Amino acid sequence: MIESTKNPTVKRVARLKQRPEREETGLALMEGPQVVRELLAHAAATVEELYCTSDGFDRHPELAQAAHAAGIEVEFVTDAVLAAMADTRTPQGVLAVAHQTPVRLREAFVEGTRLAVVLDEVRDPGNAGTVIRAADAAGADVVILTGTSVDPYNPKVVRATTGSLFHLRVVTGVTIEAALAEARAAGLAVLAADMHGEPLPGTDLSGPTAWVFGNEAHGLSDTARGLADRTVAVPIYGAAESLNLGTAAAVCLYASAFAHRA
Incomplete structure (x- = not known):
């Protein structure tokens, strides 16, 4: 579990809130259970990281099942860590980092x-x-x-x-x-x-x-x-x-x- 908001991973994920970071890495934040549910259902291969609080994991067991089926490991974080990563003021317990998939x-x-x-x-x-x-x-x-x-x-x-x-x-x-x-x-x-x-x-x-x-x-x-x-x-x-x-x-x-x- 990631417990410190000073963890380098937390800072790296949080930087994806900024467009230059997204353009440089080709990654993006996917926040909230509905967005992550659709991401896992339709673009699971693009998922790089998946973070959940304990409460978020318990409230959305179908997400954990979908992640397991896709071979994606869930990384547990504290509420404070997820809040530091997320763009919203009141995150809903689950957040993913995924590759962008624009087409030509x-x-x-x-x-x-x-x-x-x-x-x-x-x-x-x-x-x-x-x-x-x-x-x-x-x-x-x-x-x-x-x-x-x-x-x-x-x-x-x-x-x-x-x-x-x-x-x-x-x-x-x-x-x-x-x-x-x-x-x-x-x-x-x-x-x-x-x-x-x-x-x-x-x-x-x-x-x-x-x-x-x-x-x-x-x-x-x-x-x-x-x-x-x-x-x-x-x-x-x-x-x-x-x-x-x-x-x-x-x-x-x-x-x-x-x-x-x-």
Whole structure:
């Protein structure tokens, strides 16, 4: 058991909260029982280390069983040590370190891809994680984060995805031009969510589609808007000024999902 917060392992793991450390090592923090459950179920081969408090181990025996089945050793730590490693103020007793698994853009659009998401310069971790989760729920295959979008392995993004990060092909660090060119080459129409676009109801969504969602504060860039086949708006029927990014994206993605299954 690791009992001291001054242990070099604790400091090494804690540094993964910082993007430069994640980029240098290719590792990331996976925190909380739901995230670790999905990690073990869908990407166990990427797990480098798994830490549990005694209480966390007792409350989540299925995680210990899944780790054992995958040949992963559980390292016990004290509550104070886990708190020092974790990004949250009140960690839930389990934390893993795993290798990141982004895919190359040219590998993202495999045959049969019908729904993809492009996040263009999206900076907020909670929003990015929520959209990734919504994309997974709606049956999307691919999520692309362009330019200086938030790192999908930011601990806040990882938690917000609740494990959906491990169900999708995720691409990072590409230009909007490259992302949309690849989507078109794969036969997907490019629709950009924009408050000045055509109303979502009535839009033909039956074909394979790549949805583009822009920055929270500034919306779509002129470049993204110009590259889209169409811009589409989620109508506001009440008195609300607007929808936040996560909600608007969920509405758009589910509209596509319903159309694909009609």
